[in-house]
Amino acid sequence: MIITELWTHSLQRCFMWRLNLIEPTSHESKVLDEADIQNPTLRSYIVWRRSQMLWSILPLSSSVVTFFIDLIRNAEDILNPKLKGWGNLLVNLSSIANIIIFISVVLATGMPYGKCRVWSNWRLSSKILRYGFIISFILPMIPAFIPLKYYVKDLTPPESNFAFSDLDLSTLLMEMEFGEGDITKQQEIVQWKYLQWKIGLSNFVKFLPALFSFPAALFGASLRIKGLLPKSTLSSWMLTVAGPFLSLVILAAAMLIIQFYGNGLLTFGVLFLAVGPWLNVFRRGLYVKAPDEETRKSIDCNQKVSLVFKLGGWILVIIWAIADYMKGDISEILEFVKLILEAWGRVLGSTVLFADVLLRMTITNWKEEMSLRSYSMDKFYQSIDAGIMNMKGVDDDVPIGPVIPGECDGH
Incomplete structure (x- = not known):
């Protein structure tokens, strides 16, 4: 019990x-x-x-x-x-x-x-x-x-004079048209390149859970530190930045994988997963300001909409995986399941790690702000403002800095 x-x-x-x-x-x-x-x-x-x-x-x-x-x-x-x-x-x-x-x-x-x-x-x-x-x-x-x-x-x-220009699709296809007398050599080169691409793709797929967990965990940690410390602005901005970062990682990974294994289900699933994090960017004002009860309800609603996109994307990806991997060997299915579970476990654990870091950063930022409050920064910024106003080409009728009583009203 x-x-x-x-x-x-x-x-x-x-x-x-x-x-x-x-x-x-x-x-x-x-x-x-x-x-x-x-x-x-x-x-x-x-x-x-x-x-x-x-x-x-x-x-x-x-x-x-x-x-x-x-x-x-x-x-x-x-x-x-x-x-x-x-x-x-x-x-x-x-x-x-x-x-x-x-x-x-x-x-x-x-x-x-x-x-x-x-x-x-x-x-x-x-x-x-x-x-x-x-x-x-x-x-x-x-x-x-x-x-x-x-x-x-x-x-x-x-031996091969392979260059980055050979990454062009038409060049690769032309190399597969073997000339008479060069069949063996050309086949060896193409097979070697194929092996290199296969190893590179394998290394990328193995690194994918770690790559995906980084922005996903930063995103989740920022949201939770915002919930723990509602008046924290640092976590709010980190949340706004982490969203596009996560979306770009998802799209970058999908660009490679879709060419090898993809179909419409995987494409739409990836798009759903990539759109969700942008909702916090579009409504970033909710997270930056000090939240009241109405703001909290709006954030809850925004998170539910984001969750719908996330669940919809994962459902499409899982359906694609079931339909695609059922055609293959059972070991391939288990490998895919292991990859998903590894990514999930990494995200959960990394979220704790980033939350620890953000909590420390928030407290440190507060301490620095407290030390800055001990003396006035007015003269420092006023001198910068005066320097800007004295620059050539600056319109004196449109003050750049804040209007200081007694200086701009003729008294």
């Missing part, structure tokens, strides 16, 4: 953006009291972190489990004899990154009960999560920067 209550509360909190409305359970209150955390805002934030991390463990664990199943059943694929010793490590770095991020989230959460409750120690939990996610973000990028010929045994690429 206690475990059911724990996961039910956690799931509800994952969908909430107004974190200041979250109330700790009786057990969580006891743990927070023992950790001497009495501030209501911090108590709400820390129990939200716990819930978010608990639910990120589930999808991340699926990626780890499938890796070890593949290791047991298909050891020749994990430890490929055609690769050099460090080459096997290199091609499996993305799987190792998933294991690292899973371990970091588990360690940052700790045990639900008992003395190993790391989630109540915000500084330690945040540090573990930060290092784990940084390492897991870097590792999948490494294979993409090392050419295939350096980690494959006895591989000699054919």
